[in-house]
Amino acid sequence: MKLSQTLGASFIALTLATSTYAADQSILVQSTTSTANSGLYDYLLPIFQDKTGIQVNVVAVGTGQAIKNAEMCDGDVLLVHAKAAEEKFVEAGFGTERTDLMYNDFVVVGPAADPAGLHGMTDIEGALRQISSSGALFASRGDDSGTHKKEQALWKAAGIDTAAASGQWYRETGSGMGATLNTGIGMGAYVLTDRATWISFDNKQDYTIQVEGDDDLFNQYGVIPVNPAKCPSVNVEGAKTFSDWLVSPEGQDAIAAYTINDQQLFFPNAPKN
């Protein structure tokens, strides 16, 4: 008796202690890692919170996992970068509508020794073919993230079957962008990364950008409020306020104003009304 009472009491106490966190004036954003790791939210969210009083909590995971979490109703807003998967998410009724938010681009980084001789190339398909034919190492995310989806599309366009080379020169880390950069740099492999993560990454060692500037390396981010028809627990007001602010002139200016070492990380491109 006593034991079950203690248990019950502690459970209730714990629930009460944390119920303050579930305040109405907060929303949960399921987000890709690059926007969080690059410090964009640390810059944007205080501006938004000062203006609206809405607390924004960010769960930063790969795009694949973020979409999955939002489909399970564990989020109010989805902010990721895999257009096809995002459109599928909205079509399936999980999101109300998808809006282009901002863009940057992907780059291929590699060691100073540059074993595949990529430096200065702007043709991504040619660069990938050169990596494959030279047998130089390439570290892939391998985690169904937005960057991974993009990378797979690029390999396919270059006509290279990476599945056959997996474990040989093609190394799938199955982890986030930062972890993959750490691993890739550790083994001297080329890595495809979004520019924002690369600029803010602190463990570059002798790595530099080897390939950049191809139109195919475009990286579009989108924002989607989660659909209350599918997920009744969604904070509809808060989600709409946040996504509306992001695509408003004020939000877009704030995104453009975020820089690291005088380099702009994200370029706003929401449609103007």
Next chain:
Amino acid sequence: MQDLGEAFSLALSLVLSGNADLFEIVALSLRVSLSATVLALIIGLPIGALVAVSQFSGRGAVLVLMNALMGLPPVVVGLLVYLQLSRSGPLGFLGLLYTPTAMIIAQTILITPIVAALSRQVLEDLHTEYAEQFRSLCLSRAQVIAALLWDARYSLLTVALAGFGRAVAEVGAVMIVGGNIDHLTRVMTTAIALETSKGDLALALALGVILLVIALGVNAGVQSLRMSARRQAYV
């Protein structure tokens, strides 16, 4: 190795400068893992004690299961708890996902088998020693368990420390059910994982150093408790 020296000086300056974010993260780490340890003791000790003093068919299988559960992978525990607490899960209506409570639940599940299995071993050894005496006194099973728990209390402190150590060091479960949300569910281990993925290895290592010092502090606290209790016992 340059990183290591940098990490130590960074750890020191973080602590000395009274970094508010750091203290918030440390406090949450302690709150979550200590709560989980207390809950695991409340659940695990009676289970361990009951198995220790009971003879029943299938006992061997229960022991194997209890010992095997000590090796529960944190990520798996995190996933199981996530699926229960998710808004679309059976307990979703509680709204507990991405709260410290969810992290406490996950860590409690993770370390209860450790508490149960280790305390079972400790209490069983003690029980073997005293079994005849207990029989001669005609004690009920509840009285036997109470006597054993009291007598083994200092050994059980070590069991509690093993559970706490596992809880405070794990990252897989709290990452999934807590979400590593800044100012809400970020603890030491998830902060270390985050800084590593940002490539800020020195800061990650500095946080690791601080985590170690905290674990050292908790253990030293328990040790001094035990020693002062011993001294009193001999007066």
